[in-house]
Amino acid sequence: MTKLVDWTNGEAAIVYQGCLACGARQYFRRGFCASCGATDLSELRASGEGTVYATSLVCRAATPETKAHVPYNIVLIDADEGFRMMAHGDNDLAIGDRVTARFVQFAGRLVPCFAKASQLDRTERWR
Amino acid sequence: MSYITGVGLTSYGKHEGSSSLDLMSQAAALALADAGLTRPEIDGILCGYSTVSPHIMLATVFAEHFGVQPSYAHAVQVGGATGLAMTMLAHTLVEAGVARHVLVVAGENRLTGQSRDASIQALAQVGHPDYEVPLGPTIPAYYGLVASRYMHEYGVTQEDLAEVAVLMRRHASAHPGAQFHAPIAVADVMASKPVALPLKLLDCCPVSDGGAALIVCREPTTDTHVRIRGCAQAHTHQHVTAAPALDKLGAEIAIAKAKAATGIEISDVRYAAVYDSFTITLAMLLEDLGLAKRGEAAARVRSGHFSRDGELPLNTHGGLLSYGHCGVGGAMAHLVETHLQMTGRAGKRQVRDASLALLHGDGGVLSSHVSMFLERVS
Numbered sequence: 001m002t003k004l005v006d007w008t009n010g011e012a013a014i015v016y017q018g019c020l021a022c023g024a025r026q027y028f029r030r031g032f033c034a035s036c037g038a039t040d041l042s043e044l045r046a047s048g049e050g051t052v053y054a055t056s057l058v059c060r061a062a063t064p065e066t067k068a069h070v071p072y073n074i075v076l077i078d079a080d081e082g083f084r085m086m087a088h089g090d091n092d093l094a095i096g097d098r099v100t101a102r103f104v105q106f107a108g109r110l111v112p113c114f115a116k117a118s119q120l121d122r123t124e125r126w127r
Numbered sequence: 128m129s130y131i132t133g134v135g136l137t138s139y140g141k142h143e144g145s146s147s148l149d150l151m152s153q154a155a156a157l158a159l160a161d162a163g164l165t166r167p168e169i170d171g172i173l174c175g176y177s178t179v180s181p182h183i184m185l186a187t188v189f190a191e192h193f194g195v196q197p198s199y200a201h202a203v204q205v206g207g208a209t210g211l212a213m214t215m216l217a218h219t220l221v222e223a224g225v226a227r228h229v230l231v232v233a234g235e236n237r238l239t240g241q242s243r244d245a246s247i248q249a250l251a252q253v254g255h256p257d258y259e260v261p262l263g264p265t266i267p268a269y270y271g272l273v274a275s276r277y278m279h280e281y282g283v284t285q286e287d288l289a290e291v292a293v294l295m296r297r298h299a300s301a302h303p304g305a306q307f308h309a310p311i312a313v314a315d316v317m318a319s320k321p322v323a324l325p326l327k328l329l330d331c332c333p334v335s336d337g338g339a340a341l342i343v344c345r346e347p348t349t350d351t352h353v354r355i356r357g358c359a360q361a362h363t364h365q366h367v368t369a370a371p372a373l374d375k376l377g378a379e380i381a382i383a384k385a386k387a388a389t390g391i392e393i394s395d396v397r398y399a400a401v402y403d404s405f406t407i408t409l410a411m412l413l414e415d416l417g418l419a420k421r422g423e424a425a426a427r428v429r430s431g432h433f434s435r436d437g438e439l440p441l442n443t444h445g446g447l448l449s450y451g452h453c454g455v456g457g458a459m460a461h462l463v464e465t466h467l468q469m470t471g472r473a474g475k476r477q478v479r480d481a482s483l484a485l486l487h488g489d490g491g492v493l494s495s496h497v498s499m500f501l502e503r504v505s
Contacts, residue, residue, distance in 0.1 A: 008257045008258060008261070027258065027368065028255060028257075028258055028366075028368075028369070029257075053276060054272040054273070054275045054276040054279075055271075055272065055275050056264075056267075056268045056269075056271025056272045056274070056275060056323045056324060056325070056326070057271075057321070057323065057324040058263065058264065058265060058267075058268050058271075058323050059320070059321040059322060059323065059324065060247075060265065060267070060320070060321075060322045060323065061263060061265065062244045062245075062247035062248040062251065062265055063244070063248060063263075065263075066263040069263065071321075072263065074262060074263070074264045074268045074271070074272065074323075075272075076272055076276075076367070076368065084368055084369075085258070085368060086255075086258060086259050086262055086264070086367070086368045087262065088262060095275060095276065095279045096279075106261075106262070106263065107261075107263055109261050111261065111262055
């Protein structure tokens with residue numbers, strides 16, 4: 001299995017795993033498929049496209065590093081590839097919005113941050 | 128068969144100078160006295176955890192400190208569901224003949240023993256260390272995410288959620304041990320400081336010092352007979368990122384199993400004690416458990432259904448939201464209050480009929496669930 005580096009290791013990328021035995025997708029990396037137990041997994045780079053599932057605007061943070069960023073929006077995104085992930089999002093996001101990922105600095109780390117997909121992207125998608 | 132023979136509860140709020148062991152000991156001593164038992168009669172100890180004083184062997188630390196040499200002892204950790212999970216385990220141990228008198232105890236100086244920031248930070252660690260925690264979420268944010276989705280799917284409003292905070296405060300005002308007594312209105316909740324929107328300060332339980340304990344025995348030890356009829360658990364995930372859809376959460380699974388195990392229907396229930404770390408937690412759980420129709424918990428609160436003199440009194444001590452939340456002991460206060468109600472000892476909070484009670488606890492981010500039915504027998 002080729003190991004891809006993602007944002008959890010400081011790279012501007014979102015990576016997920018696909019099970020070659022049952023087809024399940026999973027976001028939290030591990031050495032086996034959590035659905036069927038098979039160890040034959042592919043690692044894939046996600047497109048960064050998805051839909052907002054939930055949002056919460058954090059206004060009260062607990063560490064000096066995160067306090068410097070308030071308010072910041074914590075979001076759950078349903079990625080087009082079929083897995084769910086937590087990320088940051090622009091403060092104007094609403095549930096159901098189509099979104100695209102970029103990467104920003106947060107508390108000394110690189111983290112994925114989603115913004116509304118542009119009109120152009122949307123046209124491209126439906127063409 | 129098992130009986131809850133004694134309960135003990137400290138006030139919640141500030142206990143300046145008290146350690147976690149002090150608060151556990153106070154609650155345990157009250158429970159022992161209530162059950163009419165002495166230390167040598169305790170042969171099992173189950174305890175929770177303390178974020179202020181973590182220890183890999185808290186049950187034996189406590190046993191030594193309290194002066195008991197049990198034949199069975201260890202700690203249990205399932206977040207907010209720990210209290211009911213320990214009670215379920217005590218019931219199972221007693222039924223299996225492993226122990227006769229099991230002391231279930233928790234206590235923590237979570238408010239004065241560490242800074243609020245440290246508490247918030249410690250609890251945020253229930254998130255995934257690689258994929259969630261680096262994003263800076265807090266426990267209110269995990270539940271804020273759930274709230275946003277629940278409101279979206281079922282048309283629930285922030286004002287609806289505020290109703291349950293108002294009810295918990297009204298109930299707490301009648302309990303001298305509660306952390307908060309000053310009445311609040313929906314407008315106060317709406318105007319309170321944003322924490323993790325849609326949740327605001329008064330949608331969130333406080334951080335408290337406190338302790339709670341109970342004793343589970345094979346036979347009644349006094350003339351108050353409160354029997355554990357049956358219980359069940361469900362654990363669907365740990366992290367909110369991996370949570371199933373809103374209609375497939377563990378509360379529905381646990382209550383279905385508890386109903387099947389006991390033959391009890393929701394319409395039989397006379398008193399309810401439901402976990403309320405946030406207003407969304409309580410509103411959702413009421414609906415998941417079938418105590419209100421989907422999206423209608425707030426309407427039932429407004430109509431007085433869950434009030435002290437209502438059809439189904441709920442958390443008459445004020446719940447985590449207003450009695451307080453000291454960690455594992457937090458939800459055990461629900462059980463202590465239920466016991467007082469079932470045995471007619473709740474004073475001016477006494478409800479008409481608490482002969483059959485439903486208790487439900489939740490740990491993590493709706494991750495771990497325990498449902499339990501208690502019954503008063505003569």
